[in-house]
Amino acid sequence: MTTPVFRFAPSPNGALHLGHAYSALLNFAMAREAGGRFLLRIEDIDIARCTPELEEQIYRDLAWLGLEWETPVRRQSEHFDDYAEALERLVEAEIVYPSFMSRGEVRAYIADAEADGQSWPRDPDGAPLFPPLDKERPASERRRRMEEGEPFAWRLDMEAAMAHWGRPLFWDDSGSGPDGETGSVPARPEVWGDVVIARKEMPASYHLSVVVDDALQGVTHVVRGRDLFHATAVHRLLQELLGLPVPAYHHHALILDEDGRKLSKSRGDTGIAALRAAGTTPGDVGRMVGLEVPDEGFSHQARR
Known part of the structure:
Protein backbone atom coordinates (compact mmCIF):
# COMPACT_ATOMS: atom_id res chain seq x y z
CA MET A 1 0.00 0.00 0.00
CA GLU A 78 18.18 24.07 -6.77
CA HIS A 79 16.37 21.98 -9.40
CA PHE A 80 16.30 24.04 -12.58
CA ASP A 81 17.66 21.07 -14.56
CA ASP A 82 14.49 19.07 -13.76
CA TYR A 83 12.29 21.77 -15.28
CA ALA A 84 14.57 22.23 -18.28
CA GLU A 85 14.32 18.50 -19.04
CA ALA A 86 10.51 18.61 -18.92
CA LEU A 87 10.44 21.72 -21.11
CA GLU A 88 12.68 20.07 -23.67
CA ARG A 89 10.25 17.16 -23.95
CA LEU A 90 7.45 19.60 -24.73
CA VAL A 91 9.63 21.42 -27.28
CA GLU A 92 10.50 18.13 -28.99
CA ALA A 93 6.80 17.24 -29.14
CA GLU A 94 6.20 20.58 -30.90
CA ILE A 95 3.44 21.61 -28.50
CA VAL A 96 5.12 24.77 -27.20
CA TYR A 97 6.27 27.85 -29.08
CA PRO A 98 8.29 31.01 -28.28
CA SER A 99 6.20 34.15 -27.85
CA PHE A 100 7.77 37.58 -28.24
CA MET A 101 4.88 40.00 -27.67
CA SER A 102 5.43 42.31 -24.71
CA ARG A 103 2.67 42.99 -22.18
CA GLY A 104 2.17 46.39 -23.77
CA GLU A 105 1.84 44.89 -27.23
CA VAL A 106 -0.68 42.36 -25.96
CA ARG A 107 -2.76 45.07 -24.28
CA ALA A 108 -2.70 47.21 -27.44
CA TYR A 109 -3.66 44.28 -29.68
CA ILE A 110 -6.63 43.35 -27.49
CA ALA A 111 -7.70 46.99 -27.08
CA ASP A 112 -7.77 47.38 -30.87
CA ALA A 113 -9.79 44.17 -31.24
CA GLU A 114 -12.31 45.28 -28.63
CA ALA A 115 -12.52 48.76 -30.20
CA ASP A 116 -13.56 46.99 -33.40
CA GLY A 117 -16.38 45.31 -31.52
CA GLN A 118 -14.70 41.96 -30.88
CA SER A 119 -15.46 40.36 -27.51
CA TRP A 120 -12.05 39.11 -26.33
CA PRO A 121 -12.12 35.83 -24.37
CA ARG A 122 -10.91 35.75 -20.74
CA ASP A 123 -9.46 32.92 -18.66
CA PRO A 124 -11.03 31.81 -15.33
CA ASP A 125 -9.00 34.46 -13.49
CA GLY A 126 -10.40 37.17 -15.76
CA ALA A 127 -7.21 37.80 -17.75
CA PRO A 128 -7.50 38.05 -21.56
CA LEU A 129 -6.29 35.04 -23.52
CA PHE A 130 -3.01 35.43 -25.39
CA PRO A 131 -3.37 36.62 -29.01
CA PRO A 132 -2.50 34.22 -31.85
CA LEU A 133 0.21 36.34 -33.56
CA ASP A 134 3.28 34.61 -32.11
CA LYS A 135 1.89 31.14 -32.78
CA GLU A 136 1.42 32.09 -36.43
CA ARG A 137 4.99 33.33 -36.97
CA PRO A 138 7.16 31.29 -39.39
CA ALA A 139 9.69 28.97 -37.77
CA SER A 140 12.52 30.85 -39.47
CA GLU A 141 11.46 34.13 -37.83
CA ARG A 142 11.22 32.47 -34.44
CA ARG A 143 14.74 31.04 -34.75
CA ARG A 144 16.17 34.35 -35.89
CA ARG A 145 14.63 36.31 -33.04
CA MET A 146 15.74 33.75 -30.47
CA GLU A 147 19.29 33.73 -31.87
CA GLU A 148 19.34 37.53 -31.69
CA GLY A 149 18.63 37.32 -27.97
CA GLU A 150 15.13 38.79 -27.91
CA PRO A 151 13.16 38.24 -24.68
CA PHE A 152 10.59 35.50 -25.10
CA ALA A 153 8.39 33.08 -23.21
CA TRP A 154 7.65 29.47 -24.01
CA ARG A 155 3.88 29.05 -24.31
CA LEU A 156 1.88 25.86 -24.49
CA ASP A 157 0.13 25.60 -27.85
CA MET A 158 -3.13 24.59 -26.22
CA GLU A 159 -4.83 23.48 -29.43
CA ALA A 160 -1.86 21.31 -30.42
CA ALA A 161 -1.46 19.97 -26.88
CA MET A 162 -5.12 18.96 -26.63
CA ALA A 163 -4.93 17.28 -30.03
CA HIS A 164 -1.72 15.50 -29.00
CA TRP A 165 -3.42 14.04 -25.90
CA GLY A 166 -6.70 13.47 -27.73
CA ARG A 167 -8.83 12.22 -24.81
CA PRO A 168 -11.06 13.75 -22.12
CA LEU A 169 -9.36 14.80 -18.89
CA PHE A 170 -10.65 14.56 -15.32
CA TRP A 171 -9.40 14.84 -11.78
CA ASP A 172 -10.76 13.55 -8.46
CA ASP A 173 -11.47 16.29 -5.92
CA SER A 174 -12.53 15.61 -2.33
CA GLY A 175 -12.90 19.35 -1.72
CA SER A 176 -14.91 21.66 -3.93
CA GLY A 177 -14.56 24.32 -6.58
CA PRO A 178 -15.93 27.88 -6.62
CA ASP A 179 -19.28 26.63 -7.93
CA GLY A 180 -19.44 23.55 -5.73
CA GLU A 181 -17.75 21.18 -8.19
CA THR A 182 -16.55 18.01 -6.47
CA GLY A 183 -15.90 14.33 -7.11
CA SER A 184 -14.81 13.51 -10.66
CA VAL A 185 -14.27 16.93 -12.24
CA PRO A 186 -13.95 17.41 -16.03
CA ALA A 187 -10.76 19.31 -16.86
CA ARG A 188 -11.02 22.02 -19.51
CA PRO A 189 -7.50 23.43 -19.96
CA GLU A 190 -8.51 25.10 -23.24
CA VAL A 191 -10.24 27.88 -21.28
CA TRP A 192 -6.79 29.14 -20.28
CA GLY A 193 -5.51 29.60 -23.82
CA ASP A 194 -1.78 29.40 -24.53
CA VAL A 195 -0.37 29.61 -21.00
CA VAL A 196 3.26 30.43 -20.22
CA ILE A 197 5.35 27.33 -19.51
CA ALA A 198 8.76 28.99 -19.11
CA ARG A 199 10.59 32.22 -19.86
CA LYS A 200 14.01 32.92 -21.28
CA GLU A 201 15.22 34.03 -17.84
CA MET A 202 13.14 31.55 -15.81
CA PRO A 203 13.21 27.79 -16.48
CA ALA A 204 9.58 27.09 -15.62
CA SER A 205 6.28 28.72 -14.81
CA TYR A 206 4.21 27.70 -11.81
CA HIS A 207 2.22 25.30 -14.01
CA LEU A 208 5.25 23.33 -15.16
CA SER A 209 7.27 23.40 -11.93
CA VAL A 210 4.42 22.25 -9.70
CA VAL A 211 3.62 19.12 -11.73
CA VAL A 212 7.32 18.21 -12.01
CA ASP A 213 7.93 18.77 -8.30
CA ASP A 214 4.87 16.79 -7.22
CA ALA A 215 5.90 13.86 -9.41
CA LEU A 216 9.53 13.82 -8.30
CA GLN A 217 8.54 14.07 -4.63
CA GLY A 218 5.95 11.32 -4.91
CA VAL A 219 3.11 13.59 -3.77
CA THR A 220 -0.13 11.62 -3.68
CA HIS A 221 -2.46 14.32 -2.28
CA VAL A 222 -2.50 17.96 -3.36
CA VAL A 223 -4.37 20.05 -0.78
CA ARG A 224 -4.53 23.73 -1.72
CA GLY A 225 -6.80 26.76 -1.96
CA ARG A 226 -9.90 26.97 -4.13
CA ASP A 227 -8.26 29.82 -6.07
CA LEU A 228 -6.17 27.16 -7.86
CA PHE A 229 -9.13 24.90 -8.66
CA HIS A 230 -9.41 25.83 -12.35
CA ALA A 231 -5.62 25.81 -12.84
CA THR A 232 -5.74 22.08 -12.08
CA ALA A 233 -7.03 21.57 -15.63
CA VAL A 234 -3.69 22.81 -17.02
CA HIS A 235 -1.79 20.64 -14.54
CA ARG A 236 -3.75 17.56 -15.56
CA LEU A 237 -2.91 18.17 -19.21
CA LEU A 238 0.80 18.60 -18.44
CA GLN A 239 0.80 15.45 -16.32
CA GLU A 240 -0.54 13.44 -19.24
CA LEU A 241 1.76 15.06 -21.80
CA LEU A 242 4.81 14.32 -19.61
CA GLY A 243 3.67 10.89 -18.43
CA LEU A 244 3.54 11.93 -14.76
CA PRO A 245 1.46 10.33 -11.98
CA VAL A 246 -1.83 11.98 -11.05
CA PRO A 247 -2.40 12.87 -7.38
CA ALA A 248 -5.74 13.17 -5.64
CA TYR A 249 -6.85 16.77 -5.15
CA HIS A 250 -8.59 18.62 -2.34
CA HIS A 251 -9.33 22.28 -2.94
CA HIS A 252 -10.28 24.00 0.29
CA ALA A 253 -12.17 27.20 1.03
CA LEU A 254 -10.20 30.45 1.24
CA ILE A 255 -9.74 32.61 4.31
CA LEU A 256 -11.22 36.01 3.41
CA ASP A 257 -10.81 39.48 4.86
CA GLU A 258 -13.62 41.67 6.21
CA ASP A 259 -14.47 42.78 2.67
CA GLY A 260 -14.72 39.22 1.41
CA ARG A 261 -11.41 39.36 -0.48
CA LYS A 262 -8.79 36.63 -0.55
CA LEU A 263 -5.91 37.40 1.80
CA SER A 264 -2.80 38.67 0.00
CA LYS A 265 0.90 38.88 0.77
CA SER A 266 1.14 42.07 -1.25
CA ARG A 267 -1.29 43.81 1.10
CA GLY A 268 0.44 42.44 4.19
CA ASP A 269 -2.76 40.76 5.41
CA THR A 270 -2.83 39.20 8.88
Missing part, protein backbone atom coordinates in the same frame (compact mmCIF):
# COMPACT_ATOMS: atom_id res chain seq x y z
CA THR A 2 1.37 3.41 -0.98
CA THR A 3 2.05 5.80 1.88
CA PRO A 4 0.09 9.04 1.41
CA VAL A 5 2.31 12.07 0.78
CA PHE A 6 1.05 15.62 1.39
CA ARG A 7 2.92 18.87 0.85
CA PHE A 8 2.73 22.57 1.69
CA ALA A 9 4.52 24.69 -0.91
CA PRO A 10 4.81 28.41 -0.10
CA SER A 11 6.81 31.03 -2.01
CA PRO A 12 9.24 33.19 0.01
CA ASN A 13 8.15 36.42 -1.65
CA GLY A 14 6.20 37.79 1.31
CA ALA A 15 5.11 36.98 4.85
CA LEU A 16 2.78 34.04 5.45
CA HIS A 17 -0.75 35.05 6.47
CA LEU A 18 -3.77 33.28 7.95
CA GLY A 19 -4.66 31.74 4.59
CA HIS A 20 -1.27 30.04 4.45
CA ALA A 21 -1.63 28.93 8.05
CA TYR A 22 -4.95 27.25 7.23
CA SER A 23 -3.53 25.41 4.22
CA ALA A 24 -0.40 24.28 6.10
CA LEU A 25 -2.35 23.13 9.16
CA LEU A 26 -4.92 21.32 7.00
CA ASN A 27 -2.21 19.50 5.03
CA PHE A 28 -0.45 18.49 8.25
CA ALA A 29 -3.68 17.31 9.90
CA MET A 30 -4.78 15.32 6.84
CA ALA A 31 -1.35 13.71 6.52
CA ARG A 32 -1.39 12.73 10.19
CA GLU A 33 -4.93 11.33 9.95
CA ALA A 34 -3.98 9.27 6.88
CA GLY A 35 -0.78 8.00 8.47
CA GLY A 36 1.15 9.73 5.71
CA ARG A 37 4.13 12.02 5.21
CA PHE A 38 4.15 15.82 5.31
CA LEU A 39 6.59 17.68 3.06
CA LEU A 40 7.53 21.34 2.90
CA ARG A 41 8.58 22.69 -0.50
CA ILE A 42 9.97 26.18 -1.06
CA GLU A 43 8.73 27.51 -4.40
CA ASP A 44 11.48 30.07 -5.00
CA ILE A 45 11.77 29.75 -8.75
CA ASP A 46 11.21 33.52 -9.03
CA ILE A 47 14.66 34.40 -7.71
CA ALA A 48 14.10 38.12 -8.33
CA ARG A 49 11.32 38.32 -5.70
CA CYS A 50 12.12 35.49 -3.29
CA THR A 51 14.63 36.14 -0.50
CA PRO A 52 16.49 33.98 2.06
CA GLU A 53 15.14 36.18 4.85
CA LEU A 54 11.54 35.45 3.90
CA GLU A 55 12.35 31.76 3.55
CA GLU A 56 13.72 31.70 7.09
CA GLN A 57 10.58 33.43 8.30
CA ILE A 58 8.48 30.66 6.72
CA TYR A 59 10.40 28.07 8.75
CA ARG A 60 9.93 30.10 11.95
CA ASP A 61 6.21 30.61 11.36
CA LEU A 62 5.50 26.95 10.60
CA ALA A 63 7.62 25.72 13.50
CA TRP A 64 5.71 28.07 15.83
CA LEU A 65 2.45 26.52 14.60
CA GLY A 66 3.89 23.19 15.74
CA LEU A 67 4.39 21.68 12.31
CA GLU A 68 7.21 19.25 11.55
CA TRP A 69 8.33 18.33 8.04
CA GLU A 70 10.81 16.04 6.37
CA THR A 71 14.27 17.27 5.47
CA PRO A 72 15.97 18.20 3.27
CA VAL A 73 13.38 20.67 2.02
CA ARG A 74 13.07 20.80 -1.76
CA ARG A 75 13.91 24.30 -3.00
CA GLN A 76 12.95 24.95 -6.61
CA SER A 77 15.99 27.16 -7.24
CA GLY A 271 0.77 37.99 9.02
CA ILE A 272 1.52 34.94 11.19
CA ALA A 273 4.62 36.63 12.61
CA ALA A 274 2.56 39.66 13.67
CA LEU A 275 0.00 37.41 15.36
CA ARG A 276 2.76 35.61 17.22
CA ALA A 277 4.28 38.91 18.35
CA ALA A 278 0.87 40.02 19.63
CA GLY A 279 0.63 36.99 21.93
CA THR A 280 -1.62 34.82 19.76
CA THR A 281 -1.21 31.06 20.30
CA PRO A 282 -1.26 28.34 17.64
CA GLY A 283 -4.59 27.30 19.13
CA ASP A 284 -5.92 30.82 18.56
CA VAL A 285 -4.85 30.61 14.92
CA GLY A 286 -6.64 27.28 14.61
CA ARG A 287 -9.83 28.80 15.96
CA MET A 288 -9.49 31.75 13.55
CA VAL A 289 -9.43 29.39 10.57
CA GLY A 290 -11.87 26.78 11.89
CA LEU A 291 -9.44 23.97 12.76
CA GLU A 292 -8.77 22.24 16.05
CA VAL A 293 -5.16 23.01 16.95
CA PRO A 294 -3.57 22.55 20.40
CA ASP A 295 -2.56 25.86 21.98
CA GLU A 296 1.08 24.74 21.91
CA GLY A 297 0.87 23.38 18.35
CA PHE A 298 0.59 19.92 16.79
CA SER A 299 4.16 18.67 17.25
CA HIS A 300 4.20 19.43 20.97
CA GLN A 301 0.99 17.46 21.37
CA ALA A 302 2.51 14.54 19.48
CA ARG A 303 5.47 14.41 21.91
CA ARG A 304 3.26 13.91 25.00
Whole structure:
Protein backbone atom coordinates (compact mmCIF):
# COMPACT_ATOMS: atom_id res chain seq x y z
CA MET A 1 0.00 0.00 0.00
CA THR A 2 1.37 3.41 -0.98
CA THR A 3 2.05 5.80 1.88
CA PRO A 4 0.09 9.04 1.41
CA VAL A 5 2.31 12.07 0.78
CA PHE A 6 1.05 15.62 1.39
CA ARG A 7 2.92 18.87 0.85
CA PHE A 8 2.73 22.57 1.69
CA ALA A 9 4.52 24.69 -0.91
CA PRO A 10 4.81 28.41 -0.10
CA SER A 11 6.81 31.03 -2.01
CA PRO A 12 9.24 33.19 0.01
CA ASN A 13 8.15 36.42 -1.65
CA GLY A 14 6.20 37.79 1.31
CA ALA A 15 5.11 36.98 4.85
CA LEU A 16 2.78 34.04 5.45
CA HIS A 17 -0.75 35.05 6.47
CA LEU A 18 -3.77 33.28 7.95
CA GLY A 19 -4.66 31.74 4.59
CA HIS A 20 -1.27 30.04 4.45
CA ALA A 21 -1.63 28.93 8.05
CA TYR A 22 -4.95 27.25 7.23
CA SER A 23 -3.53 25.41 4.22
CA ALA A 24 -0.40 24.28 6.10
CA LEU A 25 -2.35 23.13 9.16
CA LEU A 26 -4.92 21.32 7.00
CA ASN A 27 -2.21 19.50 5.03
CA PHE A 28 -0.45 18.49 8.25
CA ALA A 29 -3.68 17.31 9.90
CA MET A 30 -4.78 15.32 6.84
CA ALA A 31 -1.35 13.71 6.52
CA ARG A 32 -1.39 12.73 10.19
CA GLU A 33 -4.93 11.33 9.95
CA ALA A 34 -3.98 9.27 6.88
CA GLY A 35 -0.78 8.00 8.47
CA GLY A 36 1.15 9.73 5.71
CA ARG A 37 4.13 12.02 5.21
CA PHE A 38 4.15 15.82 5.31
CA LEU A 39 6.59 17.68 3.06
CA LEU A 40 7.53 21.34 2.90
CA ARG A 41 8.58 22.69 -0.50
CA ILE A 42 9.97 26.18 -1.06
CA GLU A 43 8.73 27.51 -4.40
CA ASP A 44 11.48 30.07 -5.00
CA ILE A 45 11.77 29.75 -8.75
CA ASP A 46 11.21 33.52 -9.03
CA ILE A 47 14.66 34.40 -7.71
CA ALA A 48 14.10 38.12 -8.33
CA ARG A 49 11.32 38.32 -5.70
CA CYS A 50 12.12 35.49 -3.29
CA THR A 51 14.63 36.14 -0.50
CA PRO A 52 16.49 33.98 2.06
CA GLU A 53 15.14 36.18 4.85
CA LEU A 54 11.54 35.45 3.90
CA GLU A 55 12.35 31.76 3.55
CA GLU A 56 13.72 31.70 7.09
CA GLN A 57 10.58 33.43 8.30
CA ILE A 58 8.48 30.66 6.72
CA TYR A 59 10.40 28.07 8.75
CA ARG A 60 9.93 30.10 11.95
CA ASP A 61 6.21 30.61 11.36
CA LEU A 62 5.50 26.95 10.60
CA ALA A 63 7.62 25.72 13.50
CA TRP A 64 5.71 28.07 15.83
CA LEU A 65 2.45 26.52 14.60
CA GLY A 66 3.89 23.19 15.74
CA LEU A 67 4.39 21.68 12.31
CA GLU A 68 7.21 19.25 11.55
CA TRP A 69 8.33 18.33 8.04
CA GLU A 70 10.81 16.04 6.37
CA THR A 71 14.27 17.27 5.47
CA PRO A 72 15.97 18.20 3.27
CA VAL A 73 13.38 20.67 2.02
CA ARG A 74 13.07 20.80 -1.76
CA ARG A 75 13.91 24.30 -3.00
CA GLN A 76 12.95 24.95 -6.61
CA SER A 77 15.99 27.16 -7.24
CA GLU A 78 18.18 24.07 -6.77
CA HIS A 79 16.37 21.98 -9.40
CA PHE A 80 16.30 24.04 -12.58
CA ASP A 81 17.66 21.07 -14.56
CA ASP A 82 14.49 19.07 -13.76
CA TYR A 83 12.29 21.77 -15.28
CA ALA A 84 14.57 22.23 -18.28
CA GLU A 85 14.32 18.50 -19.04
CA ALA A 86 10.51 18.61 -18.92
CA LEU A 87 10.44 21.72 -21.11
CA GLU A 88 12.68 20.07 -23.67
CA ARG A 89 10.25 17.16 -23.95
CA LEU A 90 7.45 19.60 -24.73
CA VAL A 91 9.63 21.42 -27.28
CA GLU A 92 10.50 18.13 -28.99
CA ALA A 93 6.80 17.24 -29.14
CA GLU A 94 6.20 20.58 -30.90
CA ILE A 95 3.44 21.61 -28.50
CA VAL A 96 5.12 24.77 -27.20
CA TYR A 97 6.27 27.85 -29.08
CA PRO A 98 8.29 31.01 -28.28
CA SER A 99 6.20 34.15 -27.85
CA PHE A 100 7.77 37.58 -28.24
CA MET A 101 4.88 40.00 -27.67
CA SER A 102 5.43 42.31 -24.71
CA ARG A 103 2.67 42.99 -22.18
CA GLY A 104 2.17 46.39 -23.77
CA GLU A 105 1.84 44.89 -27.23
CA VAL A 106 -0.68 42.36 -25.96
CA ARG A 107 -2.76 45.07 -24.28
CA ALA A 108 -2.70 47.21 -27.44
CA TYR A 109 -3.66 44.28 -29.68
CA ILE A 110 -6.63 43.35 -27.49
CA ALA A 111 -7.70 46.99 -27.08
CA ASP A 112 -7.77 47.38 -30.87
CA ALA A 113 -9.79 44.17 -31.24
CA GLU A 114 -12.31 45.28 -28.63
CA ALA A 115 -12.52 48.76 -30.20
CA ASP A 116 -13.56 46.99 -33.40
CA GLY A 117 -16.38 45.31 -31.52
CA GLN A 118 -14.70 41.96 -30.88
CA SER A 119 -15.46 40.36 -27.51
CA TRP A 120 -12.05 39.11 -26.33
CA PRO A 121 -12.12 35.83 -24.37
CA ARG A 122 -10.91 35.75 -20.74
CA ASP A 123 -9.46 32.92 -18.66
CA PRO A 124 -11.03 31.81 -15.33
CA ASP A 125 -9.00 34.46 -13.49
CA GLY A 126 -10.40 37.17 -15.76
CA ALA A 127 -7.21 37.80 -17.75
CA PRO A 128 -7.50 38.05 -21.56
CA LEU A 129 -6.29 35.04 -23.52
CA PHE A 130 -3.01 35.43 -25.39
CA PRO A 131 -3.37 36.62 -29.01
CA PRO A 132 -2.50 34.22 -31.85
CA LEU A 133 0.21 36.34 -33.56
CA ASP A 134 3.28 34.61 -32.11
CA LYS A 135 1.89 31.14 -32.78
CA GLU A 136 1.42 32.09 -36.43
CA ARG A 137 4.99 33.33 -36.97
CA PRO A 138 7.16 31.29 -39.39
CA ALA A 139 9.69 28.97 -37.77
CA SER A 140 12.52 30.85 -39.47
CA GLU A 141 11.46 34.13 -37.83
CA ARG A 142 11.22 32.47 -34.44
CA ARG A 143 14.74 31.04 -34.75
CA ARG A 144 16.17 34.35 -35.89
CA ARG A 145 14.63 36.31 -33.04
CA MET A 146 15.74 33.75 -30.47
CA GLU A 147 19.29 33.73 -31.87
CA GLU A 148 19.34 37.53 -31.69
CA GLY A 149 18.63 37.32 -27.97
CA GLU A 150 15.13 38.79 -27.91
CA PRO A 151 13.16 38.24 -24.68
CA PHE A 152 10.59 35.50 -25.10
CA ALA A 153 8.39 33.08 -23.21
CA TRP A 154 7.65 29.47 -24.01
CA ARG A 155 3.88 29.05 -24.31
CA LEU A 156 1.88 25.86 -24.49
CA ASP A 157 0.13 25.60 -27.85
CA MET A 158 -3.13 24.59 -26.22
CA GLU A 159 -4.83 23.48 -29.43
CA ALA A 160 -1.86 21.31 -30.42
CA ALA A 161 -1.46 19.97 -26.88
CA MET A 162 -5.12 18.96 -26.63
CA ALA A 163 -4.93 17.28 -30.03
CA HIS A 164 -1.72 15.50 -29.00
CA TRP A 165 -3.42 14.04 -25.90
CA GLY A 166 -6.70 13.47 -27.73
CA ARG A 167 -8.83 12.22 -24.81
CA PRO A 168 -11.06 13.75 -22.12
CA LEU A 169 -9.36 14.80 -18.89
CA PHE A 170 -10.65 14.56 -15.32
CA TRP A 171 -9.40 14.84 -11.78
CA ASP A 172 -10.76 13.55 -8.46
CA ASP A 173 -11.47 16.29 -5.92
CA SER A 174 -12.53 15.61 -2.33
CA GLY A 175 -12.90 19.35 -1.72
CA SER A 176 -14.91 21.66 -3.93
CA GLY A 177 -14.56 24.32 -6.58
CA PRO A 178 -15.93 27.88 -6.62
CA ASP A 179 -19.28 26.63 -7.93
CA GLY A 180 -19.44 23.55 -5.73
CA GLU A 181 -17.75 21.18 -8.19
CA THR A 182 -16.55 18.01 -6.47
CA GLY A 183 -15.90 14.33 -7.11
CA SER A 184 -14.81 13.51 -10.66
CA VAL A 185 -14.27 16.93 -12.24
CA PRO A 186 -13.95 17.41 -16.03
CA ALA A 187 -10.76 19.31 -16.86
CA ARG A 188 -11.02 22.02 -19.51
CA PRO A 189 -7.50 23.43 -19.96
CA GLU A 190 -8.51 25.10 -23.24
CA VAL A 191 -10.24 27.88 -21.28
CA TRP A 192 -6.79 29.14 -20.28
CA GLY A 193 -5.51 29.60 -23.82
CA ASP A 194 -1.78 29.40 -24.53
CA VAL A 195 -0.37 29.61 -21.00
CA VAL A 196 3.26 30.43 -20.22
CA ILE A 197 5.35 27.33 -19.51
CA ALA A 198 8.76 28.99 -19.11
CA ARG A 199 10.59 32.22 -19.86
CA LYS A 200 14.01 32.92 -21.28
CA GLU A 201 15.22 34.03 -17.84
CA MET A 202 13.14 31.55 -15.81
CA PRO A 203 13.21 27.79 -16.48
CA ALA A 204 9.58 27.09 -15.62
CA SER A 205 6.28 28.72 -14.81
CA TYR A 206 4.21 27.70 -11.81
CA HIS A 207 2.22 25.30 -14.01
CA LEU A 208 5.25 23.33 -15.16
CA SER A 209 7.27 23.40 -11.93
CA VAL A 210 4.42 22.25 -9.70
CA VAL A 211 3.62 19.12 -11.73
CA VAL A 212 7.32 18.21 -12.01
CA ASP A 213 7.93 18.77 -8.30
CA ASP A 214 4.87 16.79 -7.22
CA ALA A 215 5.90 13.86 -9.41
CA LEU A 216 9.53 13.82 -8.30
CA GLN A 217 8.54 14.07 -4.63
CA GLY A 218 5.95 11.32 -4.91
CA VAL A 219 3.11 13.59 -3.77
CA THR A 220 -0.13 11.62 -3.68
CA HIS A 221 -2.46 14.32 -2.28
CA VAL A 222 -2.50 17.96 -3.36
CA VAL A 223 -4.37 20.05 -0.78
CA ARG A 224 -4.53 23.73 -1.72
CA GLY A 225 -6.80 26.76 -1.96
CA ARG A 226 -9.90 26.97 -4.13
CA ASP A 227 -8.26 29.82 -6.07
CA LEU A 228 -6.17 27.16 -7.86
CA PHE A 229 -9.13 24.90 -8.66
CA HIS A 230 -9.41 25.83 -12.35
CA ALA A 231 -5.62 25.81 -12.84
CA THR A 232 -5.74 22.08 -12.08
CA ALA A 233 -7.03 21.57 -15.63
CA VAL A 234 -3.69 22.81 -17.02
CA HIS A 235 -1.79 20.64 -14.54
CA ARG A 236 -3.75 17.56 -15.56
CA LEU A 237 -2.91 18.17 -19.21
CA LEU A 238 0.80 18.60 -18.44
CA GLN A 239 0.80 15.45 -16.32
CA GLU A 240 -0.54 13.44 -19.24
CA LEU A 241 1.76 15.06 -21.80
CA LEU A 242 4.81 14.32 -19.61
CA GLY A 243 3.67 10.89 -18.43
CA LEU A 244 3.54 11.93 -14.76
CA PRO A 245 1.46 10.33 -11.98
CA VAL A 246 -1.83 11.98 -11.05
CA PRO A 247 -2.40 12.87 -7.38
CA ALA A 248 -5.74 13.17 -5.64
CA TYR A 249 -6.85 16.77 -5.15
CA HIS A 250 -8.59 18.62 -2.34
CA HIS A 251 -9.33 22.28 -2.94
CA HIS A 252 -10.28 24.00 0.29
CA ALA A 253 -12.17 27.20 1.03
CA LEU A 254 -10.20 30.45 1.24
CA ILE A 255 -9.74 32.61 4.31
CA LEU A 256 -11.22 36.01 3.41
CA ASP A 257 -10.81 39.48 4.86
CA GLU A 258 -13.62 41.67 6.21
CA ASP A 259 -14.47 42.78 2.67
CA GLY A 260 -14.72 39.22 1.41
CA ARG A 261 -11.41 39.36 -0.48
CA LYS A 262 -8.79 36.63 -0.55
CA LEU A 263 -5.91 37.40 1.80
CA SER A 264 -2.80 38.67 0.00
CA LYS A 265 0.90 38.88 0.77
CA SER A 266 1.14 42.07 -1.25
CA ARG A 267 -1.29 43.81 1.10
CA GLY A 268 0.44 42.44 4.19
CA ASP A 269 -2.76 40.76 5.41
CA THR A 270 -2.83 39.20 8.88
CA GLY A 271 0.77 37.99 9.02
CA ILE A 272 1.52 34.94 11.19
CA ALA A 273 4.62 36.63 12.61
CA ALA A 274 2.56 39.66 13.67
CA LEU A 275 0.00 37.41 15.36
CA ARG A 276 2.76 35.61 17.22
CA ALA A 277 4.28 38.91 18.35
CA ALA A 278 0.87 40.02 19.63
CA GLY A 279 0.63 36.99 21.93
CA THR A 280 -1.62 34.82 19.76
CA THR A 281 -1.21 31.06 20.30
CA PRO A 282 -1.26 28.34 17.64
CA GLY A 283 -4.59 27.30 19.13
CA ASP A 284 -5.92 30.82 18.56
CA VAL A 285 -4.85 30.61 14.92
CA GLY A 286 -6.64 27.28 14.61
CA ARG A 287 -9.83 28.80 15.96
CA MET A 288 -9.49 31.75 13.55
CA VAL A 289 -9.43 29.39 10.57
CA GLY A 290 -11.87 26.78 11.89
CA LEU A 291 -9.44 23.97 12.76
CA GLU A 292 -8.77 22.24 16.05
CA VAL A 293 -5.16 23.01 16.95
CA PRO A 294 -3.57 22.55 20.40
CA ASP A 295 -2.56 25.86 21.98
CA GLU A 296 1.08 24.74 21.91
CA GLY A 297 0.87 23.38 18.35
CA PHE A 298 0.59 19.92 16.79
CA SER A 299 4.16 18.67 17.25
CA HIS A 300 4.20 19.43 20.97
CA GLN A 301 0.99 17.46 21.37
CA ALA A 302 2.51 14.54 19.48
CA ARG A 303 5.47 14.41 21.91
CA ARG A 304 3.26 13.91 25.00
